Amino acid sequence: GENVEQHPSTLSVQEGDSAVIKCTYSDSASNYFPWYKQELGKRPQLIIDIRSNVGEKKDQRIAVTLNKTAKHFSLHITETQPEDSAVYFCCGDMRFGAGTRLTVKP
Amino acid sequence: DTGVSQDPRHKITKRGQNVTFRCDPISEHNRLYWYRQTLGQGPEFLTYFQNEAQLEKSRLLSDRFSAERPKGSFSTLEIQRTEQGDSAMYLCASSLLFSDGYTFGSGTRLTVV
Numbered sequence: 001g002e003n004v005e006q007h008p009s010t011l012s013v014q015e016g017d018s019a020v021i022k023c024t025y026s027d028s029a030s031n032y033f034p035w036y037k038q039e040l041g042k043r044p045q046l047i048i049d050i051r052s053n054v055g056e057k058k059d060q061r062i063a064v065t066l067n068k069t070a071k072h073f074s075l076h077i078t079e080t081q082p083e084d085s086a087v088y089f090c091c092g093d094m095r096f097g098a099g100t101r102l103t104v105k106p
Numbered sequence: 107d108t109g110v111s112q113d114p115r116h117k118i119t120k121r122g123q124n125v126t127f128r129c130d131p132i133s134e135h136n137r138l139y140w141y142r143q144t145l146g147q148g149p150e151f152l153t154y155f156q157n158e159a160q161l162e163k164s165r166l167l168s169d170r171f172s173a174e175r176p177k178g179s180f181s182t183l184e185i186q187r188t189e190q191g192d193s194a195m196y197l198c199a200s201s202l203l204f205s206d207g208y209t210f211g212s213g214t215r216l217t218v219v
Contacts, residue, residue, distance in 0.1 A: 001151075001162075001164070001165070006148075031205070032204060032205040034207045034208070043197065043210040043211065043212055043213060044149065044197075044210050045210070046207035046208065046209075049205075049207050051205055089148050089149070094139060094151050094154060094162075095151055096141075096148035096149045096150070096151070097148055098147060098148045099146075099147070099148045
């Protein structure tokens, strides 16, 4: 099965700065890569996704890029706000990364 | 509520007992997934269904775990002879297609004492 690695495990940024989270995957057949945000005590929620026929997708302050050749994909959050503080998970072929705890300091 | 429902929300059981959890997906979703999540970790894939067919089961899953989706609607996850290491949040999710994001339920928190 797929193996997804995610880094960094923790990320602290100042409000207004950008945050980047990176993931790599092992199965070249994987073609769908969603990202989830999980706040403390809550269920994971989909924030953005990308399919293998697309290299980049943007939704307001959030963007995801995919490099199929290198088998890695990244989440970019611009103009971070304190409410962006949460744990973010990448996913490939139903397998989740270990998560990145993002803290946005006001 | 048209989201994914899981029952019970919490379950405390003694080691060695069997437990069963239920998941009701969004009605039009034909794919259903089970995950296990422990504190500080990402959701760990257990199994998934396409309609009533169980198409993949994690190799990490012991034979004590079994899941069913008999009519392609709700699903049950049973753990036999529970062990303390089974204590975790069990999450169910559903999606319409493979390339759709999963909608998660609130989970069932299992504590084995």
